Amino acid sequence: MKDKTKTLWEKQDQHKGDRWRLFQAVNAALPARHVLYAGSYVDVAPSFVYDDVTYADMDKRAAAFFADNEGVRQIICDHGGNVGGRFVFAHGDYRSLDLEPESFDLLISLYAGFISEPCGHFLRIGGHLLVNSSHGDAALAALDPRFKLKAVVTSANGRYRVTDQNLDGYMVPKKEQTITRESLMKSARGIAYTKSPFAYMFERVL
Numbered sequence: 001m002k003d004k005t006k007t008l009w010e011k012q013d014q015h016k017g018d019r020w021r022l023f024q025a026v027n028a029a030l031p032a033r034h035v036l037y038a039g040s041y042v043d044v045a046p047s048f049v050y051d052d053v054t055y056a057d058m059d060k061r062a063a064a065f066f067a068d069n070e071g072v073r074q075i076i077c078d079h080g081g082n083v084g085g086r087f088v089f090a091h092g093d094y095r096s097l098d099l100e101p102e103s104f105d106l107l108i109s110l111y112a113g114f115i116s117e118p119c120g121h122f123l124r125i126g127g128h129l130l131v132n133s134s135h136g137d138a139a140l141a142a143l144d145p146r147f148k149l150k151a152v153v154t155s156a157n158g159r160y161r162v163t164d165q166n167l168d169g170y171m172v173p174k175k176e177q178t179i180t181r182e183s184l185m186k187s188a189r190g191i192a193y194t195k196s197p198f199a200y201m202f203e204r205v206l
Contacts, residue, residue: 006071008065026153026160029201030106031105034052036107039111040056040057063089095118109129111135113135129141130199132190133193135188143181146204147204148202150201170197
C-alpha cells in the first residue's frame with residue numbers, strides 16, 4: 001500500500017469504523033448487489049459490505065487513491081470485505097457518468113451535492129437511494145416523483161438503525177416555507193427539519 005493511500009484512508013476513517021457500521025445497517029435492512037457511490041472521495045467503506053461497488057469523484061486525490069488498486073484492496077480485506085469483490089472508480093463529474101441506466105440497486109449520496117437528480121436513472125425500479133440532508137439532496141429527492149421515502153437511518157452512540165416506522169413525522173420543516181427545486185438549487189443547503197435522522201432511504205418507484 002502506498003503511503004499516500006494509507007494517509008488518505010486514515011483521515012477519511014478518523015471516526016474508526018463509523019461508515020462500516022453505517023453500511024452494515026443499511027445492507028441488513030435493504031440488501032443490494034450493485035452499488036453506485038457518486039461523490040465518494042476515498043470512502044471505500046461500502047466495499048467492506050458490498051461485493052460490487054462503482055465509485056465516482058472528480059477529485060484528483062480520489063483518483064490517485066483508487067489507482068493504488070492493491071492498496072485499496074488491502075484496506076477492503078483488512079475490514080472483512082470480499083477480497084475477490086469488484087470495485088471500479090470513475091474519475092470525473094458524476095453528472096456525466098457513462099453507466100447503464102437502471103443497473104444499480106443502491107445509490108449513495110452523502111455530503112456531495114445534488115446526486116439524486118442526475119444519477120437517479122442509474123437505479124433500477126425498486127432500488128434505493130441513501131441520502132442525507134447535506135446540500136439539500138434529501139429535500140430534492142422528496143420532490144422527485146421517481147422517489148418515495150422508504151425508511152430513515154438514525155444514529156445513536158455510534159450505532160446505526162434503519163426504520164420505516166412513523167415516516168410521516170420526518171421531513172417536516174421547522175419553519176413554514178415553500179420548498180422548490182429552484183430554491184434548493186439556489187441555496188445548495190439542507191432544510192432544517194423538526195426531526196433529523198442521519199440519512200433517508202428512498203425507493204425508486206418510477
